[in-house]
Amino acid sequence: MGGVGHLSSCLEDYLETVLVLKQEKKAARMRDIAKHMGVAMSSAHSAIKRLAEAGLVNHRRYESIELTEKGENLAKKILDRHNLLTQLLRDVIGVHAETAEKDACAIEHHVSQETIRRIMEILPPEKNPAEEKTLKNIEPGKSARVVRVRAQSRIRKRMLDMGISPGVVIRVKRMAPLGDPMQISILGYDLSLRKNEAASIIVEPTD
Amino acid sequence: MGGVGHLSSCLEDYLETVLVLKQEKKAARMRDIAKHMGVAMSSAHSAIKRLAEAGLVNHRRYESIELTEKGENLAKKILDRHNLLTQLLRDVIGVHAETAEKDACAIEHHVSQETIRRIMEILPPEKNPAEEKTLKNIEPGKSARVVRVRAQSRIRKRMLDMGISPGVVIRVKRMAPLGDPMQISILGYDLSLRKNEAASIIVEPTD
């Protein structure tokens, strides 16, 4: 089975819910969590208590629930998996959006890592939330390999002329004070690139 | 969620196990079930007890477990769903056979009917266990349309010569006393066909 951590699937659901509420900029109070999960508040309460004991959320009596850093990382992994499955069901299998959502939710805790990896491979990269990284997201000092250049033909050509093509490794040297343009190093050359250009270069970090 | 009946997914697993053992012609004793599920015998025992209470299996102390008709029907549905998902994971997603098996087992109880139907549509028919019907399975008096002829070239040719080719509708007239050969009517002719030949003709019933 594919549990990202050592949480029960039930607790994974609660953790995911907290992140979803946060991302939707809704408060994560007991009531919100209970409502979102469709359970009684007391159920949410004991679940959150267990998450707090595991160090994944912070919760003080009568106050709203916050993810810890550890909790947020885990929740993000869980949510990525969820979204990946939703995409698969909707875009490959062709199920209605709501059903895809519901089914993804039901099966996400039971799918192995191998299956997740394969699904990532067959989904077109731009649909794959876990892989949606562009050069813009790479921190100064780090390197990344170009996966695709997603730009209109004219700009695309210019980039290819600069040597930015799939497989090439780019190192981000530094950001200009206001973050635009950015300095990169590629094939021994140094270049500067506008941020919106960098955003259309899909990369995978080289670790 | 997609539960075929109103059983918990756990009980669905037990029911499915009983059918699998039966199909493999292995005895379905407590020990076999427990071993197949990887649980203690006492766990299997209480599960089977509940299945018996639901009228899905027959079980008398110290004797082996049999599916009731109701139980067998339900188990077949569950198993079809299982196989369908295994096919999807293995042949479409490209996961290793064992992983496909394991994952299918884990998610089969959580997938909605809509998703199952869609998967059926995208899988090639011969991969779809629920549709794997051969002429042999057609009852006397009923008709069916030939989908494919799955036979070695020599026999295949003979069948095609008899007019048995995809699209053609065959009516099963009657079985000989011992069930072999069977009388069929095709394109106005009457033919007799051996059962093992009939088994290699994949059909869809015309209703």
Place this chain on the structure above:
DNA sequence: TATAATTGTTAGAATTAACTAACAATATTT
């Protein structure tokens, strides 16, 4: 501010599903 409404907590019970351990029946071997 007093009252009402909402939100949060706790305790206790029910269910499901697993386990271990003790014991009972059946089957196999000597």
Place this chain on the structure above:
DNA sequence: AAATATTGTTAGTTAATTCTAACAATTATA
């Protein structure tokens, strides 16, 4: 047939997850 091994049953326990109901704190409203 007696001894041993295997298989089956029962009882009792544990853990996870849910619930209801009673109560407590907080917030909103008149």
